[in-house]
Each structure stands twice: as structure tokens, then as C-alpha cells.
Amino acid sequence: AQSVTQLDSQVPVFEEAPVELRCNYSSSVSVYLFWYVQYPNQGLQLLLKYLSGSTLVESINGFEAEFNKSQTSFHLRKPSVHISDTAEYFCAVALSGTYKYIFGTGTRLKVLA
Amino acid sequence: DTAVSQxxxxxxxxxxxxxxxxxxQNLGHDTMYWYKQDSKKFLKIMFSYNNKELIIxxxxxxxxxxxxxxxxxxxxxxNSLELGDSAVYFCASSQGTSGANEQFFGPGTRLTVL
Structure with missing residues (x-):
């Protein structure tokens, strides 16, 4: 069965420091990979996605994620975080040819001043 | 101008x-979803409809x-609400049924059963 693991439930980091949020998945078939962000009391918003092609994908607000097929990972990184990045981050997987997302349990990023 | 409203x-x-x-949803999408997010923030799909037809x-x-x-x-x-139904319920929509398509989420409905 397919699954998504986000090992870190909470990541505190100081403002302007780099951060990495980890995501690993298990699947025997091709997948599409997503990172969604949930700000307090809001719905989820797409941050970035990997469908095919270049394994490094970027968002408009400085986040990037790299698809690593051999390690079945899709870690999210940002070189310098801002207070406004404080949110819950969800990794999601959709199997190629299906329409169902499987979400990880989320990582709460808390940026400290 | 809310895209997905609940x-x-x-x-x-x-x-x-x-x-x-x-x-x-006012995005013109043909696929909609209901998710349940529990107290630990775990998000799980419940249902999905495509063109008014149940697919998940x-x-x-x-x-x-x-x-x-x-x-x-x-x-x-x-029906017959139970304590365990307390959660945040999210609606989402997408265009088509490909897993490659972005899902757009509503703001959520926080249900508390006493």
C-alpha cells in the first residue's frame, strides 16, 4: 500500500535560518508529488508539485523541493525563512493514473524571531 | 471571489x-472532494464526485x-452525530480526475460534537 511519511511533526527554526522539511513515500508505481501549506485557520494551498521532468521544483516564495527517486523522497527546503512561513506543511502523493491524494501527517514549521 | 467556499x-x-x-466552487471544475482533518491534523479523503457521479x-x-x-x-x-465526528471538514475541487491536477481547498468547517 502507498504511504507518505513526514518524520518531523514540528520544526522550530530562527528567522533567516535555512530549513528542510522531510517527506518520504512508498509506492511501487510512478507518483506525482505535492507540498501544500496550511496557514492557521485556513484551507490548504498548493506550494509546489513534481509531475515529471526536472527533479528540482521551486515555488514563488523561495521554497524548493527535490524529487529523489532512489530514496523515494521529496524534501522541502528554504535557504532563509521568514516569520510569515510559520504554518503546517503537508506532503502529498498521487499515484500516476489515479486521482486520489494520500497526505502525510504534516510538519508544523514555527519560525522564531 | 472565493474559489471554494464552505x-x-x-x-x-x-x-x-x-x-x-x-x-x-466557482472555478468551473468538474471534480469535488470531502476530506476530514482530525485533531492531530491528519487529512484523509472521504468522498469524491466527478460530474455529479461518486468516484471515491x-x-x-x-x-x-x-x-x-x-x-x-x-x-x-x-446523521446521528457522534463525538468522534468532531473534526475540521475540508471541501476541495480539481479539474478532471488526474492525480496530477492541483486540488483547491475551501477554508474548512470546524465541527464540534458535544
Whole structure:
């Protein structure tokens, strides 16, 4: 069965420091990979996605994620975080040819001043 | 100009009651979803409709009944509410049924069953 693991439930980091949020998945078939962000009391918003092609994908607000097929990972990184990045981050997987997302349990990023 | 809207935003009710949550999207999408997010933030799909036809029906008690009157609306009716139904319910929509398509989420409905 397919699954998504986000090992870190909470990541505190100081403002302007780099951060990495980890995501690993298990699947025997091709997948599409997503990172969604949930700000307090809001719905989820797409941050970035990997469908095919270049394994490094970027968002408009400085986040990037790299698809690593051999390690079945899709870690999210940002070189310098801002207070406004404080949110819950969800990794999601959709199997190629299906329409169902499987979400990880989320990582709460808390940026400290 | 809200893309995916849900009503109500908060719902507090007693055990045993019946309640409904409404969802509307103005994105022109043909696929809509209901997710349940529990107290630990775990997000799990419950149902999905494509062109008003049910395509995903996860293991959900049959007290939960979705209804899609048209492509832009997906409602969720819950009978005989239980304490364990307390959660945040999110509606989402996408264009088509490919897993590659982005899902757009509503703001959520926080249901509290007392």
C-alpha cells in the first residue's frame, strides 16, 4: 500500500535560518508529488508539485523541493525563512493514473524571531 | 471571489443530531472532494464526485451521505452525530480526475460534537 511519511511533526527554526522539511513515500508505481501549506485557520494551498521532468521544483516564495527517486523522497527546503512561513506543511502523493491524494501527517514549521 | 467556499465555518451541535455542510466552487471544475482533518491534523479523503457521479467512497460510516446537485456544489450530510465526528471538514475541487491536477481547498468547517 502507498504511504507518505513526514518524520518531523514540528520544526522550530530562527528567522533567516535555512530549513528542510522531510517527506518520504512508498509506492511501487510512478507518483506525482505535492507540498501544500496550511496557514492557521485556513484551507490548504498548493506550494509546489513534481509531475515529471526536472527533479528540482521551486515555488514563488523561495521554497524548493527535490524529487529523489532512489530514496523515494521529496524534501522541502528554504535557504532563509521568514516569520510569515510559520504554518503546517503537508506532503502529498498521487499515484500516476489515479486521482486520489494520500497526505502525510504534516510538519508544523514555527519560525522564531 | 472565493474559489471554494464552505458553510458554515463553525458548527457546534449535540450528539445524535443531524447536520449538513455545504460546499460551492466557482472555478468551473468538474471534480469535488470531502476530506476530514482530525485533531492531530491528519487529512484523509472521504468522498469524491466527478460530474455529479461518486468516484471515491472511502471507508466512512454510512451516517455520512454526500450529495452533488450539480458540478459546482457538493454537500455533506451527517446523521446521528457522534463525538468522534468532531473534526475540521475540508471541501476541495480539481479539474478532471488526474492525480496530477492541483486540488483547491475551501477554508474548512470546524465541527464540534458535544
Amino acid at each position: 458553510t458554515p465555518k463553525y458548527l457546534v451541535t449535540q450528539m445524535g443530531n443531524d447536520k449538513s455542510i455545504k460546499c460551492e 467512497n472511502e471507508t466512512v460510516p454510512n451516517r455520512f451521505s454526500p450529495k452533488s446537485p450539480d458540478k459546482a456544489h457538493l454537500n455533506l450530510h451527517i
